[in-house]
Amino acid sequence: MKAESPVGVLVGTSEARRRAVSYSVVLSLVSLGAVAAVGWIAQNGLGWIEASGFLVFYVMASIGQGIGLHRYFSHRSFRTSQPMRVLLAVLATMSMQGSIIGWVADHRRHHAHTDNCGDLHSPHVDDHCRPLTSLSGFLHAQLGWLFADTYSDPRIYAKDLLGDSMLVFFGRTRLAWYVMSIVVLPALYGFVLGGVEHVLGAVLVGGMLRAVAFSQSILALNSIGHTIGAVRFEQGNTSRNNAVLAFLTLGEGWHNNHHRFPRNAYAGLAWYELDPLGSMISLAEKLGLCWDVVRVAQLEKSVSRSGNGTRLSHIEQTI
Numbered sequence: 001m002k003a004e005s006p007v008g009v010l011v012g013t014s015e016a017r018r019r020a021v022s023y024s025v026v027l028s029l030v031s032l033g034a035v036a037a038v039g040w041i042a043q044n045g046l047g048w049i050e051a052s053g054f055l056v057f058y059v060m061a062s063i064g065q066g067i068g069l070h071r072y073f074s075h076r077s078f079r080t081s082q083p084m085r086v087l088l089a090v091l092a093t094m095s096m097q098g099s100i101i102g103w104v105a106d107h108r109r110h111h112a113h114t115d116n117c118g119d120l121h122s123p124h125v126d127d128h129c130r131p132l133t134s135l136s137g138f139l140h141a142q143l144g145w146l147f148a149d150t151y152s153d154p155r156i157y158a159k160d161l162l163g164d165s166m167l168v169f170f171g172r173t174r175l176a177w178y179v180m181s182i183v184v185l186p187a188l189y190g191f192v193l194g195g196v197e198h199v200l201g202a203v204l205v206g207g208m209l210r211a212v213a214f215s216q217s218i219l220a221l222n223s224i225g226h227t228i229g230a231v232r233f234e235q236g237n238t239s240r241n242n243a244v245l246a247f248l249t250l251g252e253g254w255h256n257n258h259h260r261f262p263r264n265a266y267a268g269l270a271w272y273e274l275d276p277l278g279s280m281i282s283l284a285e286k287l288g289l290c291w292d293v294v295r296v297a298q299l300e301k302s303v304s305r306s307g308n309g310t311r312l313s314h315i316e317q318t319i
């Protein structure tokens with residue numbers, strides 16, 4: 001298997017084992033917290049402080065993942081200042097998706113091998129290139145791949161970020177940022193708005209339950225986003241545009257559009273394809289907080305609305 005592995009895919013490394021252990025521990029603890037949150041709601045009801053905390057920290061995680069990890073660090077869809085870069089790194093790490101460099105390497109690998117041998121979270125083929133049935137594929141894409149023994153080589157997929165000491169710092173300290181995301185900030189939120197009696201509810205609902213809901217929505221981009229929804233652009237993969245997923249991920253669910261134009265700062269390509277994260281990038285651009293926003297779609301839509309004449313599928317073209 002090792003000799004036949006696609007370029008940039010490492011098998012059975014200590015990094016892969018560490019990642020599996022890390023995900024197991026974090027997912028177990030946060031899931032227990034989410035169960036406790038459901039029990040807490042059943043007993044105390046859902047007040048506005050806990051409910052708004054859920055929404056506030058959900059949106060914060062969406063910005064960190066969708067704008068930070070995905071559109072900025074992975075696809076370089078815009079440029080920004082160093083302070084904004086640090087802010088995006090903070091939010092990205094607090095979205096609890098692993099290290100920034102690791103996430104970028106995984107994501108670029110997905111774009112480079114989408115639904116083919118080498119893709120790490122396709123619902124159609126596993127990370128050892130074995131075909132999957134619909135149920136096993138769905139489970140693999142949603143969760144199973146997190147515990148796989150293959151690893152995306154950052155020297156291939158994220159070499160532009162490897163020397164970035166700021167990103168290395170956030171990778172090494174990510175557990176502290178996780179605690180900030182699911183405990184410290186929600187506790188402060190509950191305390192400031194409602195006093196000490198709202199601290200526990202805010203941590204359970206705005207921290208734990210929110211983290212699980214958010215993570216499962218993002219992971220659904222791998223499973224549902226590659227099985228259920230509309231195909232605007234035929235491009236040799238199974239990516240879909242799914243309105244429910246787009247709602248839950250603040251725009252990321254227009255996944256077929258995204259695979260067609262990976263570097264585009266916008267996932268929604270029509271007025272009815274709401275893309276709140278894209279709107280935030282536009283607002284930040286108007287405020288002078290970012291610039292050189294990539295608008296590939298506007299350029300390429302005029303050439304062709306289908307086909308693969310200008311397909312962007314290789315790693316060199318996605319970053």
Ligand SMILES: [Zn+2]
Pocket residue numbers: 110114221222225226239255259
């Ligand atoms: Zn995809």
Ligand SMILES: [Zn+2]
Pocket residue numbers: 070074075107111258262
């Ligand atoms: Zn992408």
